[in-house]
Amino acid sequence: MADDGxxxxxxxxxxxxxxxxxVSRALADNPLIPEDxxxxxxxxAAEAGYVINQSARSxxxxxxxxxxxxxxxxxxxxQLISDPFFIEMFGRLADEITTRxxxxxxxxxxxxxxxxxxxxxxxxRQDGLVxxxxxxxxxxxxxxxxxxxxxVVWGGHLSGQVxxxxxxxxxxxxxxxxxxxxxxxxxxxxxxxxxxxxxxSLRYEGYVRALRAAGIEHDPALVIPAHFSFETAYEAARELxxxxxxxxxxxxTSDIIALAAIQALAAAGIDVPGQVSVVGFDDIAIAAQxxxxxxxxxxxxxxxxxxxxxLLFKRMAGEDAxxxxxxxxxxVRKSCGGASAx
Amino acid sequence: MADDGxxxxxxxxxxxxxxxxxVSRALADNPLIPEDxxxxxxxxAAEAGYVINQSARSxxxxxxxxxxxxxxxxxxxxQLISDPFFIEMFGRLADEITTRxxxxxxxxxxxxxxxxxxxxxxxxRQDGLVxxxxxxxxxxxxxxxxxxxxxVVWGGHLSGQVxxxxxxxxxxxxxxxxxxxxxxxxxxxxxxxxxxxxxxSLRYEGYVRALRAAGIEHDPALVIPAHFSFETAYEAARELxxxxxxxxxxxxTSDIIALAAIQALAAAGIDVPGQVSVVGFDDIAIAAQxxxxxxxxxxxxxxxxxxxxxLLFKRMAGEDAxxxxxxxxxxVRKSCGGASAx
DNA sequence: CTTGATTTTGCAATCGATTGCGTTAGCGTA
DNA sequence: TACGCTAACGCAATCGATTGCAAAATCAAG
Numbered sequence: 001m002a003d004d005g006x007x008x009x010x011x012x013x014x015x016x017x018x019x020x021x022x023v024s025r026a027l028a029d030n031p032l033i034p035e036d037x038x039x040x041x042x043x044x045a046a047e048a049g050y051v052i053n054q055s056a057r058s059x060x061x062x063x064x065x066x067x068x069x070x071x072x073x074x075x076x077x078x079q080l081i082s083d084p085f086f087i088e089m090f091g092r093l094a095d096e097i098t099t100r101x102x103x104x105x106x107x108x109x110x111x112x113x114x115x116x117x118x119x120x121x122x123x124x125r126q127d128g129l130v131x132x133x134x135x136x137x138x139x140x141x142x143x144x145x146x147x148x149x150x151x152v153v154w155g156g157h158l159s160g161q162v163x164x165x166x167x168x169x170x171x172x173x174x175x176x177x178x179x180x181x182x183x184x185x186x187x188x189x190x191x192x193x194x195x196x197x198x199x200x201s202l203r204y205e206g207y208v209r210a211l212r213a214a215g216i217e218h219d220p221a222l223v224i225p226a227h228f229s230f231e232t233a234y235e236a237a238r239e240l241x242x243x244x245x246x247x248x249x250x251x252x253t254s255d256i257i258a259l260a261a262i263q264a265l266a267a268a269g270i271d272v273p274g275q276v277s278v279v280g281f282d283d284i285a286i287a288a289q290x291x292x293x294x295x296x297x298x299x300x301x302x303x304x305x306x307x308x309x310x311l312l313f314k315r316m317a318g319e320d321a322x323x324x325x326x327x328x329x330x331x332v333r334k335s336c337g338g339a340s341a342x
Numbered sequence: 343m344a345d346d347g348x349x350x351x352x353x354x355x356x357x358x359x360x361x362x363x364x365v366s367r368a369l370a371d372n373p374l375i376p377e378d379x380x381x382x383x384x385x386x387a388a389e390a391g392y393v394i395n396q397s398a399r400s401x402x403x404x405x406x407x408x409x410x411x412x413x414x415x416x417x418x419x420x421q422l423i424s425d426p427f428f429i430e431m432f433g434r435l436a437d438e439i440t441t442r443x444x445x446x447x448x449x450x451x452x453x454x455x456x457x458x459x460x461x462x463x464x465x466x467r468q469d470g471l472v473x474x475x476x477x478x479x480x481x482x483x484x485x486x487x488x489x490x491x492x493x494v495v496w497g498g499h500l501s502g503q504v505x506x507x508x509x510x511x512x513x514x515x516x517x518x519x520x521x522x523x524x525x526x527x528x529x530x531x532x533x534x535x536x537x538x539x540x541x542x543s544l545r546y547e548g549y550v551r552a553l554r555a556a557g558i559e560h561d562p563a564l565v566i567p568a569h570f571s572f573e574t575a576y577e578a579a580r581e582l583x584x585x586x587x588x589x590x591x592x593x594x595t596s597d598i599i600a601l602a603a604i605q606a607l608a609a610a611g612i613d614v615p616g617q618v619s620v621v622g623f624d625d626i627a628i629a630a631q632x633x634x635x636x637x638x639x640x641x642x643x644x645x646x647x648x649x650x651x652x653l654l655f656k657r658m659a660g661e662d663a664x665x666x667x668x669x670x671x672x673x674v675r676k677s678c679g680g681a682s683a684x
Numbered sequence: 685c686t687t688g689a690t691t692t693t694g695c696a697a698t699c700g701a702t703t704g705c706g707t708t709a710g711c712g713t714a
Numbered sequence: 715t716a717c718g719c720t721a722a723c724g725c726a727a728t729c730g731a732t733t734g735c736a737a738a739a740t741c742a743a744g
Contacts, residue, residue, distance in 0.1 A: 006464050009700070009701060010701095019724045021703075021724055021725080022722085022724075025702090025703090032721085033722075033723085049464070051460065051463075052701075053464075053700055053701065055401040055466050056700035058729095059395075059400075059699090059728095060702045061701085061729085062729070083433075087433045088429070091432075095450075103449065103467070105408070105445055105446070106436055106448065108437075119393050122391070123394070123395070124395045125396045125397070360693075360694085362730095362731080367732090367733090374691090395730055396731095397729080397730075399730080400699095401698095401699050401700065402698070402730080402733090403731085403732070
């Protein structure tokens with residue numbers, strides 16, 4: 001066998017008494033090589049335990065059989081990939097991608113200094129890119145999309161958007177959630193979220209529209225900035241509670257924020273849903289299991305992931321794929337009282 | 343600028359009026375190049391938007407700056423990476439790995455035909471490998487470990503094990519859980535899990551020891567095979583319930599199985615923890631949030647992931663790192679009644 | 685202005701595969 | 715036997731970086 005390192009294609013060629021070209025073609029099932037000989041060479045290679053070196057292959061073919069999944073966490077320092085929403089999305093994406101025979105490369109981006117996206121693209125580590133969440137990088141994405149096509153973003157659809165995105169109808173989802181709260185007779189509905197993020201600002205838009213449609217004065221004091229981590233969200237909720245502004249409902253822009261709020265309310269002795277109704281966003285797995293079970297705007301991640309990957313592969317094939325919007329569904333559970341309360 | 347494709351190092355060399363060698367060294371911060379010239383070349387490269395092609399670099403350096411994370415799902419067809427335990431573990435590993443400046447490559451293995459591990463190793467896509475869960479691949483792992491060193495496995499420590507593993511003390515964890523149930527006065531404790539998996543069989547060992555220590559006859563009718571997916575576990579639990587064998591507690595070998603069992607019990611009108619106590623294993627995030635909150639043997643995944651990656655990097659550096667065992671902790675919640683019941 | 689030591693720099697080989705193009709082998713027909 | 719045509723196959727260039735080694739440049743001292 002080999003002297004030291006693992007086998008190279010040249011070794012297999014020697015074993016099979018043919019040239020490297022022939023081995024390469026045989027392993028690639030190239031019909032230029034007669035079928036029986038192909039099988040023979042494949043057998044020899046397999047028996048010798050030979051495996052193609054992907055580094056070399058990638059260089060020569062300019063293809064890596066790998067999809068990069070990027071989480072731009074620039075906006076929220078310290079948010080780890082352990083975040084439930086990201087994690088669930090990642091799992092779904094991974095399933096879709098591996099099913100198609102590609103590898104998944106995870107890129108956590110913390111340094112969103114100039115050209116971060118270009119640095120990823122030009123590294124040629126992947127054949128296509130999924131960006132999970134726009135963060136505050138709308139401009140960078142737009143710019144990259146001009147020259148780099150195999151790129152799909154999970155996030156809201158923004159005006160003046162060049163890149164291909166897949167996301168929930170944020171305005172509609174928020175609208176539905178707030179309408180539901182209004183339907184329960186709630187009038188002082190707080191909004192928890194970071195307006196700086198495009199998706200959240202769309203949800204804010206839906207919130208405002210719902211209030212306006214109900215003829216309710218929109219009180220800026222009820223809009224509280226809240227990051228995506230449990231701890232900071234908890235603080236934000238406490239701020240709201242102790243701020244003294246009266247409120248009877250909370251529309252949280254993520255389930256994590258909603259859960260943190262519920263806990264903060266409980267700590268303050270405020271009953272959910274008795275005194276305050278709470279609605280979240282995402283409908284992550286824990287939502288159904290919390291106490292009380294959380295009403296939430298469901299994003300169908302399974303479908304979202306499939307759509308993203310479908311579009312990405314179309315784009316990788318050179319076709320032009322348009323953005324897509326998924327319809328969110330309000331899942332009503334006990335945390336906002338009313339309808340489904342036992 | 344460039345004519346068509348992205349810049350190559352040769353282009354930068356032309357721009358800076360030096361040779362490629364010099365550019366390469368300058369970008370690598372090689373002290374062979376005087377500092378001021380290094381900075382100058384780096385500036386030119388950055389301004390031109392040049393990024394090193396990693397495929398080429400990997401080939402030449404025989405290093406990819408990438409760690410492969412593998413999920414051998416051979417034993418449980420259809421188990422997706424979306425499984426909560428895997429997902430949480432993956433997130434933790436990813437955080438640890440990216441923090442060290444490496445990329446994470448996810449490999450889902452479904453085809454565990456002969457040589458699957460060798461195929462991954464020899465592909466040279468990664469500098470090191472983390473295998474999450476031994477599945478039924480103990481032998482394959484042992485064999486691979488003989489020649490491939492940068493490899494760490496999450497799983498139980500088995501006899502005759504060559505590879506480096508990190509895992510919970512399965513026997514001790516199970517023992518603690520069952521002891522707790524016994525302490526509550528439970529005597530007919532069912533065991534739900536797949537004995538074919540090494541980790542599970544260790545937990546079974548702990549289960550048996552606890553019973554024996556309490557002088558309780560061990561009834562094989564109480565041992566029910568249960569896979570890791572919710573649906574199949576639910577079926578297994580239903581089987582137990584309808585089987586007619588009397589039981590007053592369930593030791594489930596994963597939280598998913600425990601939650602499925604609780605739901606099956608509820609459907610059969612059996613009260614938890616009133617009539618039957620349930621204990622799970624893993625203490626995943628949902629466990630604390632379920633109704634009733636689940637008592638579970640906690641695996642400290644954060645610490646586990648850190649340990650795995652620490653050991654892996656040691657091994658990549660050529661050192662020899664020994665296996666490690668983490669001490670599990672029983673987290674008592676309401677699902678088994680007793681102590682923490684309000 | 686030499687000489688020798690030292691610092692900079694570049695040539696060219698190398699990593700391990702893929703593939704365009706030209707050559708050889710094989711076969712049928714005249 | 716000679717010729718043409720196709721099917722198989724191999725040579726050598728290529729992908730884009732890194733690096734050992736030797737050449738060139740610089741500098742200090744004599």
